[in-house]
Amino acid sequence: MADQELLQEPLISREEAVHLKSTTNLRTHNRLWPETGKQLRIALPMICVNLLWYSLNVVSVMFVGHLGTLALSGASLANSVANVTGSSFLLGMASALETLCGQAYGAKQYHMLGSYLQRSILVLNVTSLPVTVLWWNMGYVLRALGQNPEISVVAGEYARWMIPSLFAYAFSQPLIKFLQAQSVVLPMTLISLTTLLLHITLCWLMIFKLGFGYSGAAIALGISNWLNVALLAAYVKFSPLCNKTWTSFSREAYRDLGGFFKLAIPSAVMLCLEIWSFEGLVILSGLLPDPQLQTSTLIICLTNLELMYMVPFGLSAAVSTRVSNELGAGHPQAAKFAVTVSFVMGVLEGVAMAALLLSLLRNIDGWAFSNDARVVNYVSRCMPLLAAIVFMDSIQAILSGVARGCGWQDLGAYTNLGSFYIVGLPCAIILAFTFHFNDLGLWIGMIAGMAVKSITLCxxxxxxxxDKQAMKAMGRIDSSATTNLPIQTNDSQKEDILVC
Structure with a gap:
């Protein structure tokens, strides 16, 4: 804007131009570090929360692994199917709160956050009901799909004991998004750490002391998840930081369920389409010439991707919160600046993680998962492609967070559909089976899909x-509010937009 002013004032002296430019640079510099600090204060705790939550399932499977390969295979299969059919969909639906709660908090309509929270918990629990039917009958479904009968029996029993975790998840994810929208994230880290430590003890007690076997791990998972819900709910209820955003239960919270679904369903589709595409790689790897070797390699690589994705996922949560807060407050240029800062951080993080894979982990990472030299060599071969995916993961995670902060979930869903199912998976199939690139072809195909997604969202x-996004945010808040926004608040926000 300063440069445009210079062009419009031909009579300005050179000294004045230099002074004006330096003043503009100083203003940008003064905004850079506060914005960076705000995002890091959200991102770092959210990275910890995501890692600790992911560790609950990992710990359960690790304990089950000591009971034998059959128990390990069944529990792993049950976890994978449960993630595809339930957890990922609920997480996606809860992500609608990043838009709704974040924008309402920015607009200082604090009472609406409690309404959105109640609304989402109701919707997610209702959505969970048909999923329980699938989980209860998972063993029969897996056998019908041609899976090993013994493994299917173990997976089916394990899944039945995971049903309480499904409903706990329907409570915990809205609570997490509710607190995230207010940048109240450090308490969630402490709660998640407490839950994980107790979960380790519970798994040992249930499996080895009380003799529940592999079912004990699923039972412990349910108890731990509900403990997490209880601690989060207690914090929301009694913390002074939430006394404006949570007041009490109200019937008014359920009056605009249709509006919530308009964001929740695209949010879920946006996330699930991406997750399902990577799960599809595991199925495709079983059709390759050496399925045991290449499936093992693929699972190791996917595990690495899941762990490393926790970092950009935290950055994604931060930019989503910052963008939604600023748009709700009627500060479009501040939202734009937050996007710029987060994008730079995402690029730097992606370069660092890719360099870590190529320099330190390339020749040693495989040994952490397998003693088979062939598997280790295959993992090493895939590392350059994995590094490319990690870099693009960082970029697309940031841009997906921007989409959630703005309420573009429908655009995100269409982008994922085109990127992964029109470009990514077809390219992977052609390269792997037509050109016989095998597992490398699968990865190259997904890189193509992720590149299309990153470029499109960019x-x-x-x-x-x-400015238009800020007006949309206020319109969304107006249409969902149980009471009208104060006239003064609306006017001041519109003035901010016009000034920007």
Whole structure:
């Protein structure tokens, strides 16, 4: 804007131009570090929360692994199917709160956050009901799909004991998004750490002391997840930081369920389409010439990707919160600046993680998962492609967070559909089976899909009219509010937009 002013004032002296430019740079510099600090204060705890939550399932499977290969295979299969059919969908639906709660908090309509929280908990629990039927009959479904009968029996029993975790998840994810929208994230880290430590003790007690076997791990998982819900709910209820956003239960919270679904369903589809595409790689790897070797390699690589994704996922949560807060407050240029800062951090994080894979982990990572030299060599071969995916994961995670903060979940869903199912998976199939690139072809295909997604979201973000997004945010808040926004608040926000 300063440069445009210089062009419009031909009579300005060179000294004045230099002074004006330096003043603009100083203003940007003064905004850079506070914005970076705000995002890191959200991102770092959210990275810990995601890692600790992911560790609950990992710990359960690790304990089951000491009971034998059959128990390990069944529990792993049950976890994978449960993630595809339930957990990922609920997480996606809860992500609608990143838009709704974040924008309402920015607009200082604090009472609406409690309404959105109640609304989402109801919707997610209702959505969980048909999933319980699938989980209860998972063993029969897996056998019908041609899976090993013995493994299917173990997976089916394990899944039945995981049903309480499904409903706990329907409570915990809205609570997490509710607190995230207010940048109250450090308490969630402490709660997640407490839950994980107790979960380790519970697994040992249930499996080895009380003799529940592999079912004990699923029972412990359910108890731990509900403990997590209880601690989060207690914090929301009694913390002074939430006394404005949580007041009490109200019937008014359930009046605009249709509006919530308009964001929740695209949010779920957006996330699930990406997760399911990577799960599809595991199925495709079983059709390769050496399925045991290449499936093992693929699972190791996917595990690495899941662990490393926790970092950009935390950054994604931070930019989603910052963008939604600023748009709700009627500060479109502040939202745009938050996007710029997060994008730079995402690029730097992606470069660092890719360099870590190529320099330190390339020749040693495989040994952490397998003693088979062939598997280790295959993992090493895949590392350059894995590094490319890690880098693009960082970029697309940031841009997906921007999409959630703005309420672009429908655009995100279409982007994922085109990127992964029109480009990514077809390319992977052609390269792997037609050109016989095998597992490398699968990875190259997914890199192509992720590149299309990153470029598409980047172009959408680049050409965004941020003033229009701020007006949309206020319109969304107005249409969902149980009471009208104060006239003074609306006017001041509109003035901010016009000034920007």
């Amino acid at each position: 172009l959408i973000t680049l050409f965004t009219d941020w």
